[in-house]
Amino acid sequence: MVNEKRAKTRKKISYGKWGYIFLIPFFAIYFIFSFIPLVNTFYNSLFENYRSGLTQIGPNFVGLENYVSIFQSDLLKYLGNTMILWIIGFIPQIIISLILAVWFADFRMRLKGSTFFKTIIYLPNVIMAASFAMLFFALFSDDGPMNNLLIRLGVSNNPIRFLATVWGTRGLVGLMNFMMWFGNTTILLMAAILGVDASLFEAASIDGAKSLQIFTKVTMPTIKPIFIYVLITSLIGGLQMFDVPQVLTNAKGSPDRTSTTLIMFLNNHLYSKNYGMAGALSVILFVITAALSLVVFFVLTGAGKKRGGQS
Structure with a gap:
């Protein structure tokens, strides 16, 4: 009888509340440092509030005039610049990261010193982006080491003005973003590949599938969720x-x-x-980021087609 009462008492105890209790700090921090500033930003975007010299103008309620002014400016040009700079860095980043992830995760290749190389490729991610940019500015300046090297090798007779050309500057920005983030992307993709059941690869090999077929038919479909995560987070960062x-x-x-x-x-x-x-532009940027992320998610997951098929 005593044991039966204890068993009934244990059944009545609900442990679900402890999950909510442990979530309270997260929601409290999110509400204070993310949600309130987000609402405040939207509120401030509806006001004229700037400084002209030493004179403070506003805050005066102007409704959506700030948004109209933003769209009448060079917003689309800057959006295009941002997307171009991201694409230039992301395309080589995802290609190299996929190749390295497959190599490092393939136990059949038995690469020596893989831990050392994984550490090396991740190191640029630790360096501050501002420091990285200053280093490239010094390296590729008109009288920098890179121009001196090209002149000595006979590749160029005169210094190349990398930072004075459109694609020279964009190329350097893309190169820096690639070097800083491909190591992090490699680690994420490698972890995803290592999480795949090895028997799938073995079965594909026994069936006579080649390396490229294994990659396209087995590896990519199984790591698709992580790939989508990498793509969306990279897009947001871009x-x-x-x-x-x-x-x-x-x-x-x-x-x-x-x-x-x-x-x-x-x-x-x-x-x-x-x-x-600034508040109006922040809200517009938030909407653009959310919209592009949702488009990428639904296109790659085919969620819209599935719902359409079910209905």
């Missing part, structure tokens, strides 16, 4: 690109603002203390 082009172009986005990103555009409004315009 839309928030700031420090590399900011330092490399000395905050000018040169030449002719072809390297100016959305966050650099936002920073210009914050620097001039035009908080209403």
